[in-house]
Amino acid sequence: MPVSHATPPQSAAGPGIEALRGQDPEMAEIIGAESARQASTLQLIAAENFASPAVLAALGSPLVNKYAEGYPGARHHGGCEIVDLAERTAADRARALFGAEHANVQPHSGSSAVLAAYAALLRPGDTVLAMALPAGGHLTHGSPANFSGRWFDFVGYGVDPESGLLDMDQVRALARTHRPKALVCGSISYPRHLDYAAFREIADEVGAHLIADAAHPLGLVAGRVAPSPVPYADLVCGTTHKVLRGPRGGLLLCGAQFAERVDRAVFPFTQGGAQMNSVAAKAVAFGEAARPEFASYARQVVANARALAACLAEEGLTVITGGTDTHLVLADPAPLGIEGRAARTRLAAAGLVVDTCALPHPETRGLRLGTAALTTQGMREPETALIGRLFAAVLRGERDARTAREEIGELTAYFPPYGGSPADGGG
Numbered sequence: 001m002p003v004s005h006a007t008p009p010q011s012a013a014g015p016g017i018e019a020l021r022g023q024d025p026e027m028a029e030i031i032g033a034e035s036a037r038q039a040s041t042l043q044l045i046a047a048e049n050f051a052s053p054a055v056l057a058a059l060g061s062p063l064v065n066k067y068a069e070g071y072p073g074a075r076h077h078g079g080c081e082i083v084d085l086a087e088r089t090a091a092d093r094a095r096a097l098f099g100a101e102h103a104n105v106q107p108h109s110g111s112s113a114v115l116a117a118y119a120a121l122l123r124p125g126d127t128v129l130a131m132a133l134p135a136g137g138h139l140t141h142g143s144p145a146n147f148s149g150r151w152f153d154f155v156g157y158g159v160d161p162e163s164g165l166l167d168m169d170q171v172r173a174l175a176r177t178h179r180p181k182a183l184v185c186g187s188i189s190y191p192r193h194l195d196y197a198a199f200r201e202i203a204d205e206v207g208a209h210l211i212a213d214a215a216h217p218l219g220l221v222a223g224r225v226a227p228s229p230v231p232y233a234d235l236v237c238g239t240t241h242k243v244l245r246g247p248r249g250g251l252l253l254c255g256a257q258f259a260e261r262v263d264r265a266v267f268p269f270t271q272g273g274a275q276m277n278s279v280a281a282k283a284v285a286f287g288e289a290a291r292p293e294f295a296s297y298a299r300q301v302v303a304n305a306r307a308l309a310a311c312l313a314e315e316g317l318t319v320i321t322g323g324t325d326t327h328l329v330l331a332d333p334a335p336l337g338i339e340g341r342a343a344r345t346r347l348a349a350a351g352l353v354v355d356t357c358a359l360p361h362p363e364t365r366g367l368r369l370g371t372a373a374l375t376t377q378g379m380r381e382p383e384t385a386l387i388g389r390l391f392a393a394v395l396r397g398e399r400d401a402r403t404a405r406e407e408i409g410e411l412t413a414y415f416p417p418y419g420g421s422p423a424d425g426g427g
């Protein structure tokens with residue numbers, strides 16, 4: 001049973017949910033049910049986390065009412081003096097947190113940030129070298145179903161099918177052959193640190209821009225437990241959710257020489273008015289991430305991911321790359337006699353919420369897990385190991401869904417995401 005000391009954040013329900021209950025009980029019930037789901041099951045989706053009550057307060061603030069096209073001091077609307085302060089604060093905090101000369105905090109999402117990065121540096125039809133989707137590239141890295149694959153000529157690099165590790169010789173060879181306009185580094189599932197200096201060297205050799213899509217590791221960079229792409233990449237794209245634990249949204253970082261191009265690429269080229277409540281919530285998250293407690297949190301996220309990877313390997317799953325440097329664990333459940341998709345369904349029934357993902361050997365799908373959310377709940381290595389053992393027992397069919405849910409219920413009652421009981425709609 002749980003042994004770590006939980007220090008979860010305060011309840012996030014706030015007075016807003018009461019107002020909603022009176023006016024729109026139907027939607028209040030849906031929100032309450034989702035809050036209860038989040039609090040009573042285990043969120044092992046690597047891209048998810050629990051934003052703090054302070055972030056939620058900023059998101060639900062009257063800044064949502066303000067139209068603010070443009071940038072602080074140069075808006076297309078009146079009455080922006082105060083939201084200008086919010087945006088300046090967010091950008092200043094982002095610059096300080098990541099050591100960047102310029103930050104654009106307006107992208108509505110990670111995908112919007114990538115779109116703006118391409119808009120700033122490329123023209124339709126340009127060749128771009130990025131991680132192939134089956135190897136862990138994001139949709140915005142050349143999927144034919146996405147603007148990226150439709151408007152640019154993407155070439156994909158992969159990972160070694162045996163080790164699951166990036167092969168920088170292959171990246172260099174492809175860059176020499178295809179002479180891309182941009183080289184993109186970043187992934188949705190690569191559990192190891194990237195060698196940004198090596199990517200920069202390859203980009204320089206072929207005259208390409210280097211774009212780091214750091215959506216996943218950005219929170220670890222903020223917590224000083226992962227290398228920063230900022231000194232190496234021309235543009236860094238990121239999300240403010242995930243490990244960074246802010247509101248759902250995007251972010252762009254760059255040197256002063258790209259500032260104007262980036263700003264114009266976000267507004268007016270790819271977006272309209274900034275969402276000022278979200279910008280304010282980003283500022284709150286950057287403020288939180290600058291504190292020493294966040295560095296401890298980031299260290300614990302990685303320690304928990306390592307403990308989870310070690311436990312899953314002991315239990316017989318294949319852990320891709322043999323472990324992790326980050327919050328991500330990639331595992332193939334095939335040795336336990338179950339394929340990734342069936343495993344996700346069985347785990348979900350048991351209250352363990354995970355994603356499937358592509359594997360270096362593409363015949364089957366694997367599982368992508370992350371430790372950002374459970375670490376926010378205050379769980380440490382003992383709980384993570386307990387979760388790993390339960391996970392394997394569910395996959396082997398040794399633990400039925402009801403028993404597993406009971407065990408998870410005990411754990412989450414001790415480590416609630418927002419300090420309240422699951423029933424109070426805690427978030």
Ligand SMILES: Cc1ncc(COP(=O)(O)O)c(C=O)c1O
Nearest residue numbers: 047109110111138187188213215
């Ligand atoms: C590497 C990478 N880029 C971009 C994104 C897109 O972020 P969003 O879902 O906010 O558009 C993600 C999201 O998971 C990501 O992992």
